[in-house]
Amino acid sequence: DEFHNIYEYNFTDEDVYFNITKTVDGVEYESNWTIYNRTMSQIYTDGGLNTNNISLKFDLTHLPLRIEAIDIYNNTWTDTISCDNCITIYGRAFNASSGQPLSDVHVSFTSKSTGSEYTSDTNSTGNYSLVIFAQEGEYTVNATKSGYVFVPQDVTFYEGGTYIIDIYMIPETGAFLNSSVAGIVGGKPYNQAIEEATVNLWNATFSTSTTTTSTGWYYFEGLMNGTYYMNVTHPQYDASSTETITLDVDEYEIHNFLLNPNLDLTVYVKDSSSYSLLSNATVIVNGVEKITSGGYATFYNLDPGTYEISAEKDGYYPSSMEKVVDDFGEVATIYLTKEEVETETGVGAQYPPRSVEFRTIDIYGMPISDVNITVAGVETSMGAWSWLSTFFGVENYTIIENTTLTGLTDSSGRATFLMFPTIKYRVTFSKPTAGINETMYFYPKEEQYVIVLTPSEKAExxxxxxxxxxxxxxxxxxxxxxxxxxxxxxxxxxxxxxxxxxxxxxxxxxxxxxxxxxxxxxxxxxxxxxxxxxxxxxxxxxxxxxxxxxxxxFEGLLIDLGLENTAYYNWIALSFLVFLSLLFSAVTTKFGYFTIPAIAMFFWWVGWLSTHITILLTALILGVLLYLGKTEREGGI
Known part of the structure; x- marks a missing residue:
């Protein structure tokens, strides 16, 4: 039995309400419950069995929740609740000048449409996190800390999901010579620092340039008072406009730049039955038309935003989708279904397959990349597999019945597959190095599934x-x-x-x-x-x-006497060392303390003694000499 849809819930701006039951195959079962928050801390425990008509309220920052139920037969059932429409934000606050993280920075995101404010304070390592219940929209970002300046910025979230937004604080005063100008160079849509951007400054008699650090920081010092012109360039962004600044004597001015990125989107067009790439298909992105070569077309110099993508090809039904483009190297896949073909038993394609996206995240809501997802149809609710031909006009339905689809999640934790809603699929999520290996079964009724995976200890x-x-x-x-x-x-x-x-x-x-x-x-x-x-x-x-x-x-003899048996060299060296030890014992032992080890090392170096023989023999002779030396001192020699 599978454990699905064990909860009912609804969201508000700040809280989530739950009415939880455990239902297996339509039958409610008594259980005791434990609920964990995003840090896997227990926040609710019911140690006794009951009918589980539980009403609970949690703050959104608890999400995702892991629910665990143990029934009267001691079976353990688990599920995870996350908010697909929520915007989860992680980030870190930095001193832009030094690059060091800052604690106790008060960070706020204010909705420009509702006025709702969401806040968080950075911890000792400069990290913060917050959750916003909203799918999209514009927000004003602000941050405050004594001794620092932050210029409020606007960001646009195009869809629910997890975002990393760092905060860059500028010191109120700078230890600069004469007049100076400093600031941060960031990029849309999330105002994140641009490293290695070139900042140019000039006037009629002077010009200079510098490059930004990892926090987008730049500065010019030792300037004369007067009027200057500035602009910023970077290969992946539009150049800024030329801006004018006027510096007074010993003035420290903060001047930030925000650049527009030149994003790119590659659209792959595939056959919905064979999953093969389709060449010579027409792809249209926001009115711009291109023909696929090798099954794909790439669109360049795009601004951040949501794009309408459509594709068409002779012999196929047209298809369309939406895609959020907010980073470099975006990829989208669109599937085309062959036009209806009359068959003796069927009425053609009535319910075309759909693109189903899996988004893998950890218990903290962070995406998990490089998860290998395998999708295999195991049974159909329509009886015999031939219904694919009868109703959908799919002639090669045996391919769908016997083929396992595979794909890797990208950096955002996403992978897309073409699936029929009336087929039950076995979906396996695997990432051995993170200890992930989970299998689930379901009919793909939705267009997106958020899968919360719990990595075990990192593999050896x-x-x-x-x-x-x-x-x-x-x-x-x-x-x-x-x-x-x-x-x-x-x-x-x-x-x-x-x-x-x-x-x-x-x-x-x-x-x-x-x-x-x-x-x-x-x-x-x-x-x-x-x-x-x-x-x-x-x-x-x-x-x-x-x-x-x-x-x-490599062993060998630096001094070779031509002897056939190498053991002879050992005996010669041993005999010589014993002779020296007897000589020193008859005269004075203190000279032997230094001479014997030196001679032994010489024999080892030329290859006449092995390492362990050299050490043992030297130690033995030194022991004898030390004993004789003690006897000399006692005898007054």
Whole structure:
């Protein structure tokens, strides 16, 4: 049995009201309940069984809520409630000049249509969050903190969802020389800082320029009083207009810029039955028409906003959709259904399939990207699968019956599939590195589903990535320094294999990108006493930086007497060290404290002694010499 629609609720501007029951297959069951807020803290617990006609009220900041019910048979049922129409805002306040986060900044968003104000204060790390019950509209953003200036800004939210909006506070006074001008360069639609924008300042006798920091900050100091002209440029934005400023003696002026982005939208057109890309289809975006090549068309230099997209092609029914464009590199997919074809048993396409969007978020409302979603039809409410041909005119219905669709969520946590509302689908959400593996079943009656996933502990890197650095002998004169690297996720965006000599100077490197299996090697000469370092540096999309290094020193004789058995060299070195120790014990032991280790190290360096023999022998002889030295002192020698 599936546990669906366990609650009824309605929203107001600030609160959410619930009337909760647990219903399975149309039958109400007694349960005890626990409800968790967005931080997974318990905010309601009913430890006794009852009929569960519970009325509850929560502040919107609690959303999303995780509901857990345990029935009389000790079965655990869970569900999550989120507000699809709500605007969830996260952000951080910064000192624009230094880039440091600021605590105790009072942040407010005021609706320009209703006047409702939503507020939050930044914590010790400069972070804030708030929830607005509204789907779209204009808001005025303001922020206050003693000693700082913030110029109120307008932002437009085009749809419900999660937004990250940072706040940049400007110090009221600046430690600048003479007259100065400073400010922030931001970009529409959310007034976020633009890094590496070029700010130009000039007049008839002077000109200079600078680039903005990560907080959009710029400043010019040491200026003479007078009139100046300014503008700002950035490759992805329209250049600002030229603005005039007048500086008095030792004046500190704040002057902000807001640039309009040149956004782009790529529209993919697909066949609704085969999901193949359609070339030579006509795509229209807000009146601008393009023909698809390779199944897609890209529209450039778009302003932020909501766009009407339509597509048509000979032999297909036209289709349209809306798309919010508020970032660079936006993508939309539109499906076309073949025109009605008369069949012996059917009446043609009556209920065309629909585009269904899945939006994956965590319990805090933040999008989860790179979730692998698989969609498979498991049964139909219409009896035999042939109804797809009878009612929809779909001739190749066996493809729909037997095909599993897959897709990855984008940076906003979204992925879209073409689905029939009368087919029951098995939908699996998987992201192994985040511990996500959940399966759900449902008939896609809605156009969008918000799926709240709870990642478990982060996976161990060894579960997916392995490597080995080894030395392999080629022949008596050469050896191969090897790397074997395996990434089952194929998310190693960059790997650099390197070899260094004994001075740690690089003598070889090789780079790789997005390979599931990497084998690299470099052949070196086995010269006596030669040392080599080899290893790799890698960047993994899930696990970050990975690096490993090994060192090898080739054994050999720097002084070769031509003896066939190398053990003879050990005995010669041992005999010489014993002879020296006896010599010093007969004369004075204090000179032996320094001479014996030095001679032992010499024999190790030329290859006549191994490391462990050198250490053990030196320690033994020094012990004997120390004992003899003590005897000398006691005897007055």
């Amino acid at each position: 890197i060894s579960d997916y990535v392995s490597w080995n650095l080894s030395v392999e002998e080629v022949n008596s004169s050469y050896s191969s320094l090897n790397l074997t690297y395996t990434d089952s996720l194929n998310k190693t965006s960059y790997l650099r294999f390197f070899v260094l000599n004994e001075n740690q100077t690089e003598i070889y490197n090789q780079t790789f990108s997005y390979n599931t299996s990497i084998n690299a090697s470099y052949i070196v000469q086995k010269q006596a006493g030669k040392t080599y370092f080899w290893g790799f540096n890698a960047t993994h999309d899930e696990f970050g930086e990975i690096r490993a290094t090994k060192v090898v020193r």
